[in-house]
Amino acid sequence: MNAPLGDGTRCVHAGQVPSAPGAAVPPQPVLAAQYHLSDDPTDDFYGRAGNPTWRALESAIGELDGGTCLVYASGMAAVSSVLRVLLKPGDTVVLPSDGYYLARSYVREHMNGLVVREVPTAGEWTADTVAGARLVLLETPSNPGLDVCDIAAIAGLAHAAGALVAVDNTTVTPLGQRPLELGADITLASDTKALAGHSDIVLGHVTTADPDLAARLRSERTASGAVPGPFEVWLAHRGLGTLDLRLARQAENAAALYEALREHPGVRSVRWPGSPLDPAHPVASRQMRRFGGVVTFELESAAAVAGFLAASRLVSSATSFGGLHSSADRRARWGDPVPEGLVRFSCGCEDTRDLVADVLTALGA
Incomplete structure (x- = not known):
């Protein structure tokens, strides 16, 4: 049996297509906004719906995260897409009181009718903390305080209450932590930060192991237009190789x-x-x-x-x-x-x- 590949090998080769004589090494970005139409509905037809360069990075990050990945124009585009897809007026959402401030302000200022419950990352998490919630959003380690919460324990509490769990994994990347393996339903990040790593792009992603949820997120991304440029995506994929x-x-x-x-x-x-x-x-x-x-x-x-x-x-x-x-x-x-x-x-x-x-x-x- 072959030994599992190490982190460095996985980063260098993640999302790469099999090599072929005469092909570019590595694959270069596809910058097209439109494509020649065909009768195959899975073919690319317009830049807002799909791009081969997106799929290459999504394959790479999805392999590291352990699920189906979708890339977004920014980390907040990823966060807000999850919130819009999963929440409706009257729902309760649990947010970290000490996490990234813009996630809290987005919910309060741009999503009407939600019941917002803020909890410190390192606070006491009980069944009452997540009771009645539709979504529990965690950020661990928290930004900026670097407090940590037990993802597996909170996921157990949340699932028993009928809630989904999303984890902002920006601080440590998929190499530092794999929330889906710990019981989370969604992992997301601002790839502007360490994943791309060169301070020259704005990008984000969402990964889930639930194919139905991935399809809903993909449909919402296309409709809302929260899509990244292929050049930025290619730069992130290039940066991922040295993560x-x-x-x-x-x-x-x-x-x-x-x-x-x-x-x-x-x-x-x-x-x-x-x-x-x-x-x-x-x-x-x-x-x-x-x-x-x-x-x-x-x-x-x-x-x-x-x-x-x-x-x-x-x-x-x-x-x-x-x-x-x-x-x-x-x-x-x-x-x-x-x-x-x-x-x-x-x-x-x-x-x-x-x-x-x-x-x-x-x-x-």
Whole structure:
């Protein structure tokens, strides 16, 4: 029996068609908006309904996630599509009170008639928490606090209550966590972040093991027009090939930075689920395959964060994460309910020694 392929091999070869003499290596993007019509209804006919470049990336991500994948124009396009397909006025939806703020504001400002129940990611999850819900949306590790919840346990509670479970898996990607294997019905992500990994596109995806739900989502995507451009999709597929390598270096940097900041006098509340000292680690170590490159920590004030960023040579001030370059974002500026000095730090692929030295020097300045 052949041994299972490793993460690096799967990333490099995922979604690739069999090689053929004279064919491009790897396949190039199909940029057409329209196609020559045929009598076969499965053939491509218009760019909003389908594209071979989409299907290549969907095959790749679906293989890593363990289900049928659909790509979207952004992570929020993916989230909002799931919400629109599954929820109707009068339904109850459970959202993370400490997750990505735009998911909560979208539900409250753009979806009328829903009963919204907000629960902290690391809060107490019981049958009462999910009672009467139609959908439970989790984000674990949470953004930006990096708290973790037990996906399998919550899925059991939710399914017993008749609810579906969707997990935002943006922070750690399919290599770090496979929510469908843990009992979730849907996994979704902003692929703008670590999956594409080069800070040059906006993209998202939804994956489910339920073929009927996948068909409903595909139909809604075509009708709503929440579709990505084929060039952006191709760039994401190209970036996916190095995901294993990038995650390994980013996690190495996160581990070193966590240790360097943990005892620093100007820093408090350092979080990284990969450390045995982190309160999220016991659950994270059971359900996560990798711990990612995002670290959060708190400085004394917004001014302290500004001074730190101004003094750094390697760290950019940016509000995304998961890219090659290390970046930091003071999350309170966007309205997150966090302290003014809380920093979400995205470790890039710089040499570990250089990154840690630069951060410590900037903090000292």
